[in-house]
Amino acid sequence: MPVPHIRFATFDDEDTLGRLDRATWSPLHAVTPRPRPPYEPFYNERFGPRDHLVAELGDDVVGYIRLGFPTPLPCNSHVRQIQGLAVADEARGAGVGRALLRAAQEEARRQGARRITLRVLGHNTPARKLYESEGFVVEGILPEEFLLDGAYVDDVLMGRHL
Structure with missing residues (x-):
């Protein structure tokens, strides 16, 4: 199995990332409704290409991770937060998620962060592992932070020192 190539996203990736984001939508990790046309742009005033690392297998973009600040407060600027992670179904099991996670941690360190955090739904066992x-x-x-498809789901806060 080839090793994923990780790079920063570009403006040219926007349509591809939007399609990937919609294709990987799942109640396992999404707290928002399934996207419907007309679709919102993938990039916005809060997150642009430099906030995303993408994974490629061959010439195909098969995943992304979004790295941002948990708050806009200067006293919190030493922390980065993973605010999105998606892997195409056909690339699952190829180490794409792990490669993206490791690259995000390296990038956070490069930016001078001391900690990295994320939020994951309690029932998303594969991601938590x-x-x-x-x-x-x-x-x-x-506990029971979200009501999704008629069931209450925990919001789990995870983190680590870099």
Whole structure:
């Protein structure tokens, strides 16, 4: 199996990333309704290409990770937060998610961050196992924070030092 190539996103990736984001939508990780046309642009005033790392297998973009600040406060600027991660169904099991997660941690370190955090739904066992295998620990749980498809779901806060 080839190793994913990780790079920063470009403006030219916007349509591809939007399609990938819609194709990978799942109640396992989404708290928003399934996207419907007309679709919102993938990039917006808050997140642009430099906030995304993309994974390629061959010539195909098969995943992305969004890295941002948890708050706009200067006293919190030493922390980065993973605010989105998607892997195409056909690339699952190829190490794409792990490669993106490791690249995001490297980029956060390069930016001078001391910590990296994320939020994951309590029932998303595959993602939680991946994060734990990369050194993330549960730092808090918001019980029954979301009502999704008639079931209450915990919001799990995870983080690690860099």
